[in-house]
Amino acid sequence: MAKQSKEIRILHVEDDAGDAKLTKLFLKKKGSDNFKITPVLSAEQGLEMLGKEQFDVVISDYVMPRMNGMGFLDVLRRKGNNTPFYYIHGKGRRGGSDRSDK
Numbered sequence: 602m603a604k605q606s607k608e609i610r611i612l613h614v615e616d617d618a619g620d621a622k623l624t625k626l627f628l629k630k631k632g633s634d635n636f637k638i639t640p641v642l643s644a645e646q647g648l649e650m651l652g653k654e655q656f657d658v659v660i661s662d663y664v665m666p667r668m669n670g671m672g673f674l675d676v677l678r679r680k681g682n683n684t685p686f687y688y689i690h691g692k693g694r695r696g697g698s699d700r701s702d703k
Contacts, residue, residue, distance in 0.1 A: 606635045610654075613640045614647040614661040614673065615689070624660070624689065644673035651677070656684055663690040 611628070615621040621640045628636055639656070641647050644665055651659075659677070663670040670688045677686065 608635050608637050609658070610656045611636055611638045612647060612650055612656040612659045612684075613638050614642075614644055614659065614665070614670075615640065616642055616662060616665045618642075620662070620689075644668035644670070644676075647673060648676060651682060651684070658685045658687065660687050660689060663688045 613621060613624060615624060621642075625638050625640070628638060639650065639654075641650055644661070645668065647659070647661065650656075661670040661673055665673075668676075674686050677684070
C-alpha cells in the first residue's frame with residue numbers, strides 16, 4: 602500500500618495577483634498535490650490569517666506596500682510565531698545592478 606503524505610499548508614503573501622498565480626503554479630508543479638496554498642494580498646491579511654489558522658510554512662513577497670516582508674517577519678517573531686518563513690523577491694534588474702540611476 603502506498604504511503605500517503607501529509608498535507609502541507611502554505612500561507613502565500615503576495616500583493617501582485619499575477620505573481621501569486623505564477624508562484625502557485627510553480628509550487629504545484631515542483632511540489633505535489635499535498636500542498637494547500639492559501640493566498641493573501643498583504644502582510645496585514647497574512648497576520649490576520651495566521652491569527653485564525655495554523656500553517657506549516659509562510660512564503661512572502663519581500664517588497665509590498667505598507668509592510669514589507671522583513672517587517673512582516675519581525676511582527677510574527679515578536680508575537681512568538683516561529684513558522685518557517687521564506688521570502689520571494691521577483692523584481693530583479695538585468696545585470697545584477699540595483700542602482701536606480703542606471
